[in-house]
Amino acid sequence: MAFDKMELKDIEVWDGNYAxxxxxxxxxxxxVAAYPITPSTPIVEGYGNFKAxxxxxxxFVMVExxxxxxxxxxxxxxxxxxxxxxxxxxxxxxxxxxxxxASGMRLPIVLNVVNRALAAPLNVNGDHADMYLGRDSGxxxxxxxxxxxxxxxxxxxxxxxxxxxxxLPCMVHQDGFMTSHTAQGVHTLSDDVAYGFVGDFQPxxxxxxxxxxxxxxxxxxxxxxxEHKARQHNDLMTKVFPKIQAAxxxxxxxxxxxxxxxxxxxxxxxxVAVVCMGTSVETAREVASEMREKxxxxxxxxxxxxxxxxxxxxxxxxxxxxxxxxxDRSSPGGxxxxxxNEIAGCLFNTDDRALLSGFIYGLGGRDLTKKHLVEIFxxxxxxxxxxxxxxxxxxFIGVRGPKLQFL
Amino acid sequence: MLEIxxxxxxxxxxxxxxxxxxxxxxxxxxHVQAFAFYxxxxxxxxxxxxxxxxxxxxMNHEKxxxxxxxxxxxxxxxxxxxxxINHKENTVYIITTHLDKEQLVASQPKLEGKEVYIVxxxxxxxxxxxxxxxxxxxLGALMKISGMYEIDFFKDNMIxxxxxxxxxxxxxxxxxxxxxxxEVK
Numbered sequence: 072m073a074f075d076k077m078e079l080k081d082i083e084v085w086d087g088n089y090a091x092x093x094x095x096x097x098x099x100x101x102x103v104a105a106y107p108i109t110p111s112t113p114i115v116e117g118y119g120n121f122k123a124x125x126x127x128x129x130x131f132v133m134v135e136x137x138x139x140x141x142x143x144x145x146x147x148x149x150x151x152x153x154x155x156x157x158x159x160x161x162x163x164x165x166x167x168x169x170x171x172x173a174s175g176m177r178l179p180i181v182l183n184v185v186n187r188a189l190a191a192p193l194n195v196n197g198d199h200a201d202m203y204l205g206r207d208s209g210x211x212x213x214x215x216x217x218x219x220x221x222x223x224x225x226x227x228x229x230x231x232x233x234x235x236x237x238x239l240p241c242m243v244h245q246d247g248f249m250t251s252h253t254a255q256g257v258h259t260l261s262d263d264v265a266y267g268f269v270g271d272f273q274p275x276x277x278x279x280x281x282x283x284x285x286x287x288x289x290x291x292x293x294x295x296x297x298e299h300k301a302r303q304h305n306d307l308m309t310k311v312f313p314k315i316q317a318a319x320x321x322x323x324x325x326x327x328x329x330x331x332x333x334x335x336x337x338x339x340x341x342x343v344a345v346v347c348m349g350t351s352v353e354t355a356r357e358v359a360s361e362m363r364e365k366x367x368x369x370x371x372x373x374x375x376x377x378x379x380x381x382x383x384x385x386x387x388x389x390x391x392x393x394x395x396x397x398x399d400r401s402s403p404g405g406x407x408x409x410x411x412n413e414i415a416g417c418l419f420n421t422d423d424r425a426l427l428s429g430f431i432y433g434l435g436g437r438d439l440t441k442k443h444l445v446e447i448f449x450x451x452x453x454x455x456x457x458x459x460x461x462x463x464x465x466x467f468i469g470v471r472g473p474k475l476q477f478l
Numbered sequence: 479m480l481e482i483x484x485x486x487x488x489x490x491x492x493x494x495x496x497x498x499x500x501x502x503x504x505x506x507x508x509h510v511q512a513f514a515f516y517x518x519x520x521x522x523x524x525x526x527x528x529x530x531x532x533x534x535x536x537m538n539h540e541k542x543x544x545x546x547x548x549x550x551x552x553x554x555x556x557x558x559x560x561x562x563i564n565h566k567e568n569t570v571y572i573i574t575t576h577l578d579k580e581q582l583v584a585s586q587p588k589l590e591g592k593e594v595y596i597v598x599x600x601x602x603x604x605x606x607x608x609x610x611x612x613x614x615x616x617l618g619a620l621m622k623i624s625g626m627y628e629i630d631f632f633k634d635n636m637i638x639x640x641x642x643x644x645x646x647x648x649x650x651x652x653x654x655x656x657x658x659x660x661e662v663k
Contacts, residue, residue, distance in 0.1 A: 084501040084510060195516075217539075249539050253513040254497045256504050350539035357537045438541040 074128040077121075079259040087221040087250035090257050091157065091183045091243065092117030094225035096126055097265035101152030101272065104132040104143030108162035109195045110247040111185035115157050129153075137162035141169035141182075148178035148240075149287040151277020153229065155180065159247060160187035163201040167208065173240045174209030175303065176287050179232040180240040181225065182210070186349065187247040188435045196436020197247030199348065199400040202377070203409055209303055211241040211311055212377040216352045218255050221245040223328060226260075229269045230318045236310050238275060239303070244377070246349040248436065260326065268325055307379045315376060332381045334373040335388040337363065341370030343451035344389060346414055347398035348374050351432075351439050355398075358444035369448050374410075386417045394426040394451040394460075400433040407465050407478060426454045429465045437469050479536075482620075483545040484527040485555045488520060491613030492527040492551060499617055502627070502635040503531055511536045524552075524559050549620060550574055551599055551612040562588045572619050572662065574599040574612055579663075595623050597662035606654040607647065614640075618655035619662035629659050 077096070085093065092114045095103070105115040121127045129152075134140045137158050148154045158166060163184060173180050189200040205212065213228060215221040224243045232241040245251055260268070276285045291299060312332060319330045336356045338344060343362075345355045352373035362369035372388045374381070389395060395418075399408035406412065411429035418425055430447060433439045446468070454460050463476035482499075486492030493514045500510035514527040528543055530536050544564045550556060550573040561571070571594045575582050579596055583589045597619045599612030607614075614636065621632050633652050640648050 082504060084497065084504045084512070086497075217537075246539075248513070248516065249541075252516070253511060253539070254500050255511050255536065256509055353537035354539045440540045440542045441538065442542075 075125050076262045077126055079261065081259065082256045083259055084254050085218055085222070085257045086113075086252050086254045087215065087218040087245045088113035088185065088252065089117050090218040090222035091225055091245070092121070093259070094222050094265070095155055095183075096121045097260070097262050098153065098155070098225065098229050098269050099128065099266055100155050101129045102132065102144065102147035102154050103129065103156055104134050104140045104147065104154075105156045106134050106137050106140045106158070106162060108137065108159050110187055110197070110251045111157040111159040111162075111183060113251070114183055114185070137165040138169055141166045141173065141180075144180045145169060145173050145176065145178055148173070148180050149176065149278050151274035151279050153233070153272040154178075155182070155229075157183035157185065159185045160189055160195075160201050164189060164204060167204065170205060170208040170210060170240075172288065175299065177238040177303070178240060179229075179238055181228045181232060182240065182242045183221075183225070184242045184244045185247050185251045186244055194435040195247070197249050197251075197349075198434050198436065200402065202244050202348075203401040205242060206378055206409070209239065209307070210378060211237075211239055211307070211315075213241065213243050214348050214374055214377055215243060215245040215250060216350055216373065217250060218245075218253065219257050219328070220330075221250060222257050222259070223322065223326070223330070226265060226268050227315065227318045227322060227330070230321075231311065231314045233272060234314050235273065235275050237306065237314050239307065239311065244349070249350040258326070258328070264325065268322065311379050312376075312381070330375055332376045333384040333388045334375050336371040336373075338370035338372060338388055338392070340368055341391070342368040342393045342455050343448055344370045344372055344392040344395045345398060345444070345447060345451075346372045346374070346385075346389070346395060346410055347400075348377070348410075349400065351398055351400065354439060354441060355444050358441050358448065361441075362445070362448045367448055367452050380413060382417045385414065386421050389414075389418065389425065390421070390423060392423070392425055394428075394454040396447050396451055397427070397429045398447075399429065399431050402434055403431055403465070411465070426451075426460045427464075428454070428460050428462060430468050431465065432468045434470075439469065443468050480529075480531040480547075481543050481545045482529040482531075482547045482549060483543055484529075485548065485550045485552070485559060485561050486525055486527060486613075487552045487555070488516075488523045488525050490551055491611050492525065495551075495613030495617060496527040496529050498614075498636065498639045499529055499620075501639050502632060505635060506627075508533060509536050513541075515541065524555055545569055547572065547620065547624065549616050551616050553600065556582075556586050560588070562592070565592075568593070570623065571595065572597065572616065572623055574616065576601065595619070595662050597658050599658060602654050602657045602661070606657065607650045614651045615654040615658035618658035621655075622659045622662050629656065
């Protein structure tokens with residue numbers, strides 16, 4: 072069945088959702104099974120529109136829930152096709168059981184996660200609660216900071232996820248509303264160039280290959296379960312990074328846009344550094360430049376790959392920084408915060424004895440202002456000057472009421 | 479960096495207006511950003527939308543903004559929300575109203591001493607497009623007051639932005655943009 076190609080301008084003004092939908096169209100997906108939820112709805116809405124207007128050849132399956140959406144994706148991926156969907160928040164939470172099925176069955180599926188807070192209280196705005204909920208699910212997790220990233224990382228996701236040495240599902244995260252509903256200039260690839268980058272889908276152990284019958288989704292008890300999980304973890308730890316790096320390198324040659332496992336900005340001589348994810352990385356970059364004009368040697372480290380966790384690459388990026396702040400956009404639920412813990416872990420055995428402090432911010436879409444970031448960098452400089460952490464190790468910023476600080 | 483804040487009701491087209499403006503500006507090589515505060519807004523609820531324009535890539539994602547221009551496309555919002563919040567000394571206001579400027583400032587003393595321009599986008603939209611959708615006329619008024627682009631260049635680009643709409647609607651929008659450009663004062 073023939074389908075139409077779309078003429079794109081070199082730079083289109085797209086929000087993150089539409090950028091993701093366009094990337095999905097260009098990858099020529101065989102099956103999208105989806106159930107809409109704010110703020111990711113426009114991804115599948117846009118994709119459905121492409122389907123209705125003959126820009127997409129594959130199947131679009133409308134299901135009754137996110138659990139069914141991911142189940143449909145799992146079935147289609149096991150059958151042997153290129154598969155993707157999108158979700159957010161409560162929908163992501165409902166998907167969780169099937170997320171573990173997808174990764175355990177080693178099925179390449181791309182899931183666009185438009186990050187949003189988890190209820191209660193009900194909230195449709197952007198924080199990283201759903202992203203954090205997925206971090207032990209055995210998926211690869213890539214993080215976009217702006218609509219351009221959301222577009223580009225979809226191509227990377229298909230390329231890495233479907234690689235026969237990887238065969239692991241991949242999430243592409245973008246911040247709800249701050250990226251998903253914010254229109255910015257996006258440099259596009261033509262349909263042919265984009266598809267050429269991801270290439271034709273190469274099936275592996277596909278159930279529709281009747282000459283070579285296979286079983287998917289088996290039961291293993293004490294005798295084999297551990298070996299399967301260990302092998303999955305081994306592949307995440309050893310095989311994924313080289314493939315992501317190779318995909319980033321190829322993509323740079325194609326587009327001129329360079330991505331790294333860990334993004335470092337102004338870190339070469341930085342005394343103080345902020346580690347964060349999503350749109351906050353870009354806002355923090357702007358503030359770091361402004362702090363440098365005031366004489367504070369500020370830098371920013373952003374995670375591009377959240378899982379697998381780039382343990383040594385982050386330690387390397389933070390080398391030499393004297394005071395570091397981690398910014399977690401998710402309610403820490405009685406702990407210091409994911410980034411605080413992870414960064415502490417990767418720095419603990421290094422010679423640098425950096426002063427580490429953690430910040431909880433932006434829950435339910437609460438604005439992270441440049442003013443907040445100036446305060447954080449200023450505090451970090453004070454820590455450097457004092458030679459110790461002068462505040463509590465965990466502080467809440469941007470929340471009303473008496474200052475909340477712990478540890 | 480040029481920053482614009484829209485005051486609108488959900489359904490009046492502020493988001494479409496902000497995105498359309500960003501699209502046109504982007505064609506001239508500048509970097510743009512267009513976003514809005516939605517919450518779980520229902521049609522008719524007060525909302526704000528935003529534009530940022532700069533010569534370099536826009537990395538600031540904070541929602542806070544001290545705008546250069548404030549565009550009010552629903553007349554009643556002047557009294558139920560603070561359209562002057564986070565203003566700068568030289569913030570310029572373009573306000574949809576049927577009042578004359580003196581009456582308007584007298585009815586909302588916060589506008590006293592501010593640079594205020596008026597245009598009746600609701601009336602223009604009703605008489606041209608046939609619906610009270612005041613977003614495109616406001617862009618015509620903005621072109622006049624800001625001197626951002628020649629009106630013909632702007633209209634040509636808006637024809638492309640509105641591309642998928644029926645020709646009759648596009649034509650009506652062009653008349654609305656031109657009228658607001660001519661009538662804003």
